[in-house]
Amino acid sequence: MNGTRTIAIPRFNAQILRRFRGNFIPFALTGFLLFLIIIPLARLLISSFQSGHPAIPEGWTLQNYVTAYSMPLFYQALGTTIIISAIGTLFTLAIAILFAWLIERTDMPLRNLAWALILIPMAIPGVLFALGWALLLAPKTGVLNIILRSVFEPLGFPLTEGPLNIYSIGGLIFLDGLRGVTTVFLMVVGAFRMMDPTMEEAARVAKANGRAAFFQVTLPALMPAVLSAAIYSFISSMESFEGPLAIGLPGGIFVLSTLIYFTTRLQAPLDYGLGAVFGVVYMILMLVLLFGYRRIVRYSERYSTITGKGFRPRVIPIGKWRYPALGMFVGYFIVTVGAPFVILFWASLLPSYRIPSYEALSLVSLANYLQILAMPKLGSIVWNTLLLMVIAATVTMLLAFFVSWVIVRTELSGRGALDAVTFFPHAVPGIVIALALMMAYLSPPLKYLGIYGTLWILAMGFIVSYIAFATRLMNSAIIQVQKELEQAAYVCGATPTRTLLAITLPLLFPAFAAGWVWVAVHVLRGFSIPLMLSSKSNQVFAVSLWEFWDRGLISTASALGVLLIAVLIPLTLIMRRFILRVSAQER
């Protein structure tokens, strides 16, 4: 029993670990995280200064940087990325704030239903959203364009294509702006709910009318929440890959993420050194943004207008605007979910894609679905996808749980660094993580692990991508668990390990489960990491969908997409339940 004795030293955990001859556990954890996170990124940095293939470098050079900085396409991509993200974010903010206000504060009809529906867009993978809109707004064959042309023609504007073109910067902004709404809504809706209503009431008493109260009191008071949501949304837009892949590349529009994909996966010959330079520049840019984000978030916490009191703020009657408001919400839902899903569903029922029409209706069948079911690879693809989802979600959450426990509950000297290391990947776009892993595991010494081309490298990519989110979630969850609950277990004779399993973990199960489902949903939806790291033996659902689309098999790809959405919608609703349980606990 001496073993257990050495473990169980209170005050607490600092001393436990001290007994492990020099902080074994955080050491091991930090080591593992460094291995996962820092080593690939270091490899990326090194590769950016090397010529040739990362596995067989041909010496040190600055040529990659020179090439990059003399490439007009690089500046173009950088500019496009920033323009799309900036305008898209403004678009997102306007819609999300309007909906948060309508749903939380006004008497718009069906508000509860709207609250549930607003999460559904999360269940549509970005690539499917883009593909759906490609079918709707392609300049020649897009359904909406055909309808618009048939409207314009009698008016004396005969057109052969357009009038709208999704394969454009405008199209990308449109998609990006709509994609961000759910997240920003979730980030600001709490602030709308928790805001102290007496502040508005004071404004009304001070003779301000409703509009003045909103713009001069409500909105400024919410500014920190809005600002941090705005930067967060801007960061996500900067990292976005799926839309630019499906819409941008065919239209010849590059953003940073697709430029990396193109340089290291598509062009001939592939140029890893140049790709690494893009990756490094991209990462530095994101680090700067993230630094700003953290400062603003820290500042916003000082604002005390938003208290934990659970009051229901006064509902503002909007009178004749009630139904137009609902109409606007329905319109949003149709644009983000309804229209793309319907067109994909339509495409999935046809032998080859056709514009919806009565004649085409006679061709409708389930043949594509049957064909998918008969696909010999199907078994391994589904198995790979599920395995990847379970491994990535479980390892990410367990790692996050353990790291957070060390960060929150112990007084170890290295825990600040551990916290920083887990937050850092938040600044690294998925495509850069994938590129870094690719380079690290293609070249010695890590090459000899034989991980490249397996599911494990995909799992690593997802773990690194989501460890930041997962540790933030677990940190706040563990802080909520009163220390005495753990200490009571020690006093009752339980060892620390037993306490973690029997007391701490069950107590934060809702947060753990919410995080698990969140990661699982993102793994199912994720395109950038699987696409960058795919090979024959580790194909997952998303990659095979993209391959069909890329080969022009729109109908088969659509059928796969419909199946994927059918799995994601219930998962998203489960996640919503856990999120609601977590927030109920916090009160």
Place this chain on the structure above:
Amino acid sequence: MRVNVNGLGKTFQTMDGRVDAIQDLSFEVEPGQFYTLLGPSGCGKSTTLRCLAGLERPDHGEIRIGDRVVSSPTIFLPPNERPIGMVFQSYAIWPHMTVFNNVAFPLKQQKVRKNDRERLVMEALALVQMKDLAHRPAPYLSGGQQQRVALARALVSEPQVLLLDEPLSNLDAKLREELRLEIKELLQRLNITAVYVTHDQAEALAMSDRVAVMFGGKILQEANPKELYLKPNAKFVAQFIGQVNFFEGTVSESSRNGIGVVKTAQGDFRCALPGIIQSGAEALVAIRPESFLVSAETRPDAANVLQGRVEKSVFLGDFIDCQIRVGEQIVRAKLPPTSDLTLADQVFLQFEPHACIVLPVSA
């Protein structure tokens, strides 16, 4: 089981530097005794208890439970291996379990067989009158019920020492008084050694066999409740336990037959004086509000008489809290509720030499 604490010391590192939470603390708890650590917040009482539990590792000193050293500079037994039960201030009832599972947890750690476990849990719940609620989920308990479950959980594995950390401070006043007696009776019946931490002097006096008053990480006085109240040995102790009026003075006549004279701004007081206090020494005379006999006229044979005017009086039901101006000083006195003194009345305060507690003034 006897508990020995010898030379205990614990220092915390805070933002303002090092703080000695407890310094060179020693005490002994007899088997079966109800021992209370009493003091204001920050006096080190909770740290001491947490050292006993093994939740805190002391920097110096030794702790023995029975014959076993559980903590010393070289030995440190973790909490799960100490023969203790503990009740926390927040109760720390695990919300994801039922009442039954909460109480069964310590037995599970000891690998008690299932049949025995059920019997022991039900017995423990019966002790605290919670048998009927055994299968209720923990979040559906009131504060008082949670307190009882916490007690059952601490007692179920028949610990040799029970540690209680302000267990009643989160309850409302009425329930607190009820549970006070209940816990005391229960522990007497089980003949268990208990170390109790509280900042509530009434609680300490009502429950304890022995009380240690702590301040600044040290024990100022250790005594039984009656002695503590009647013979405090320091200004802090007198003040902390009950109300008290202080008069500064000098000993003008040292003890003869146990009675001496202290010269104060309000006149010469004839006081019960310990022999060691020499004439000429500075002294503080402490007199409890209930020791004054307050009346409109004075008796000729009174040992000490003060004259004053009623400045404030508050009727509190079981007594009248009266503030009387005597010279420059406000003196508090407790009057029976039937007293008909009114504001601005001239009154006499009479008190016996034995009601005077003379405290030496340390330089």
